[in-house]
Amino acid sequence: MRRADVALAFGLAALAVVFAWYAQELPIGWVHGEGPGGGFFPFWLSIIMGTVAVVVGVQEFVRGSAPDRAAKRFFTEGGLKQVLLIAIPGFIMVALVDVISTYLAAIIFLLFYTRWIGKHPWWISLLVAVTVPVGIFLLFEKFLLIPLPKGYLDELFYIFY
Template identity: 30%
Template structure:
């Protein structure tokens, strides 16, 4: 712990901790308000729909409110959250995952998974093309067989699957 803001090439803990606490506090308040809307008491047949979510929202709001309060009380204390190089490593994984999630909505889960697995194997795993193509095709094909054929659970499909008649 340091008393100055001279942390060099690091990100302090103040803002990330406070922003996450405020976000979770707001989320807890939304859960509480919606639980009150649907009812938080007991009906003749048991708890109403909002009974359990209300108490979870209350716990979430209380814990995050306390965290935000504590962070504001020790605002002048500078602690290191992460070095910039550590954040680069996190972003190297986070950004492709965000693209993957968006890709599932437009391309379907199988094509997006093929691209994501291939990217990670080539970029981060430094594997060759034959292994990358085998795994990138094999993993989505395996999950297609397990979920779509065996368990009969449809997963999101995109235009390519519709084109080849899998949709």
């Protein structure tokens, strides 16, 4: 856990540097008679964030993590696998949204997770994978009038309106 603590702290410090870099595109100083410029707020906050993150990193490196967690590993046994099993399909679903429509992407994702990870019987998987997207379609497109992205399949949906 200690390694993860230190890594995250320094990662955040690096992120703060990125923030500061983009913040200084606008004036970061005190514009005469106007108070702070457009970059003032993000820039100086990033600097403080970076400094605090470094302090936290050094603190955890020197002192170690809090005693109750020091012995623990960042990932529990087999935990990483469980996390990746939902995170990666989730990201793939988002990537597919703009290609094969939100609905088809959701159907594939739901089928995959309920059937192969959850090991539910087919009828349950199919029930979830079909009712959820249909419910979302009715709620968003029909009722709330929020058109969800449909990628290349846009014209296929004309018949449903």
